[in-house]
Amino acid sequence: MPDGCASTLGYHVGRTFAPMPLIKEFKKFAMRGNVIDLAVGVIIGGAFGKIVNSLVGDVFMPVASVFTSKVDFKRLFISLDGKEYASLEGAQRSKAPVLTYGQFFQNVIEFLIIAFVIFLVVRQINKLKSPAEAPASKNKECPFCISKIPENASRCPQCTSTLS
Numbered sequence: 161m162p163d164g165c166a167s168t169l170g171y172h173v174g175r176t177f178a179p180m181p182l183i184k185e186f187k188k189f190a191m192r193g194n195v196i197d198l199a200v201g202v203i204i205g206g207a208f209g210k211i212v213n214s215l216v217g218d219v220f221m222p223v224a225s226v227f228t229s230k231v232d233f234k235r236l237f238i239s240l241d242g243k244e245y246a247s248l249e250g251a252q253r254s255k256a257p258v259l260t261y262g263q264f265f266q267n268v269i270e271f272l273i274i275a276f277v278i279f280l281v282v283r284q285i286n287k288l289k290s291p292a293e294a295p296a297s298k299n300k301e302c303p304f305c306i307s308k309i310p311e312n313a314s315r316c317p318q319c320t321s322t323l324s
Contacts (some may be wrong), residue, residue, distance in 0.1 A: 172288075174265060181265075182246065207278075208274070210252075211273065212270055212273050212274050212277075213270060216266060216269050216270045216273060217234075217266065220269060221233050221234070221266055221269075232262070233262040233263075233265055233266050234248075234260075234262050234263055234266060235247065235248045235262060236248075236260070236261055236262025236265070237251065237258045237259060237260045237261065237262065238258065238259040238261065239251055239256050239257075239258055240256070240257040240258060241256045241257055243256060246262065248285050298310065298311045299311060300313075302316040302318065302319060302321060302323065303323075304316065304321040305317050305319040305321070307319070309323075
């Protein structure tokens with residue numbers, strides 16, 4: 161150990177460098193429920209994203225192509241250099257700039273499905289939550305103007321009447 165160091169983890173005798181409190185603070189932060197819930201949500205979201213990608217790419221888009229004269233949406237593109245290409249792969253092989261609007265269309269459908277499912281999940285969670293009880297009102301009515309005023313008020317702020 162170097163002279164003047166209490167450990168190799170960063171505590172230095174007579175110096176201000178001390179990462180141990182930083183590590184303890186990070187551990188406290190990481191072990192809070194919110195961070196762990198977020199980590200679980202990210203993992204589940206990644207897996208759910210794969211399911212939705214498969215649903216769109218393997219189920220929805222082939223069915224949609226039946227109704228659109230068997231068009232494969234992933235292969236729809238516009239060549240930006242003005243030349244005609246037989247396929248998207250041919251345009252990409254010749255390094256032509258292309259606008260792949262079919263892939264964009266498929267990604268938009270995937271997003272809409274994910275957004276709709278998340279909406280349904282949040283809606284169900286909100287239904288399961290019990291409604292919070294409203295706090296008891298600490299207001300009373302002014303006997304003269306019938307406006308709401310704090311319970312311990314001695315004068316009405318609306319009509320300036322003296323209250324008993």
